[in-house]
Each structure stands twice: as C-alpha cells, then as structure tokens.
Amino acid sequence: KQEVTQIPAALSVPEGENLVLNCSFTDSAIYNLQWFRQDPGKGLTSLLLIQSSQREQTSGRLNASLDKSSGRSTLYIAASQPGDSATYLCAVDSNYQLIWGAGTKLIIKP
Amino acid sequence: DVKVTQSSRYLVKRTGEKVFLECVQDMDHENMFWYRQDPGLGLRLIYFSYDVKMKEKGDIPEGYSVSREKKERFSLILESASTNQTSMYLCASGLLNNEQFFGPGTRLTVL
16 A cells, blocks of 8 residues: 655745755555645645656756655755745655645745 | 636535535546545545546545536535534546646535
C-alpha cells in the first residue's frame, strides 16, 4: 500500500532564504507526483506536476524534483517571501487515486 | 485557466438533514473527485467519477453518495447528516493520470 510522508511537519525560516521541502513515498510505481499549496481555510492550488518519466519541473522560484527509484521528491523554494507562508502538500498518483502526504506548514518570517 | 467551483463556501445544517454539495468544472475533464479534509487526518477520498454516470468509492464512502448526470457537474450527497460529517469538503477535477485542480472548498458544520 502506497504511503506518503512529508518531513518536516512545520518549518519557519527568515525571509530571503532558500529552502527545501521533502516528500517520500513507499511504492515507486507512480504515474506522477504533484505539489500543492493550501492557505488557511482555503482550497488547494496546484504548484507543479512531475510525470513519472520526468526528473524535475520548474515554475518561477519553485523547482520540484523526482527520484522514483529512491521514492523521493523535493520542492525547492528560492528567495522565500512572507507570501510563501502556507501548507505545502505532495500527492502521488497511484492506481488512479492521489495518495496524500500530511503536509509541511511553512512560515516565512519578515 | 481551469475553474472548479463549489456551490457554497460555508454551510450549516442540522443532524438528519439531507445535504447537497455541488461542484462544477469548466475544462471538460473526465475525472472528478470529492475529498474531505480534517485536522490530523489529511485529505481522504470519498468518491470519484471517471465518466458521466460512473462512480467509484474512495476510502471513506460511508454516509455519502454521489451523482454525475453531466460531465461538468459532480454532486456529493449526505443522505442524513451527522455531526461526524462536519468537515472541509474539497472537489477536484482532472484528466486521467494528470494534474488535479481543486475548488475553494465547502466548510460544512452539522449541528
């Protein structure tokens, strides 16, 4: 059974720092991995989708990598800003369903 | 841009009421999903649909049913609402094995 883990559960860093969020999964047979952002009390915003055949995807200050063989993905945020404060969730598409991590709550201190 | 809309942002219902949550997407996606999100439990899949009039149970279908009469609309029904169904409900749509797009969520309180 696929399991997805996100570490750390919470992270607080000063504005301007580069940071990495981690996501690991137990079964490498995935179709894709998706990173989302969720602001308090709101829905989810899709950030990046990496297909199983890809190694990374970039969007602005965000870069996501995927290493299927080791069951890991990272989300790199460059030059963090207070507006990046949110909960970040990763999800793997496994057998037509998304399997979710519990999220990392990120706080960027001005 | 993909748009997924949900009928209500906040909803308060009484125990035993029948509750309808509606979701509409404008991107002609085959797949639509209903999740609930609770603190400490994360997102859990209730039902999904891969085509009109088709539905599949997710991880926690008990107490819920769904309806998909048109491709763009996926409804979640609570036949007899209970307090343990107080939650944030999130609808999503997407193509097979591709990106999922979420609506803004409905925060349901059952008293």
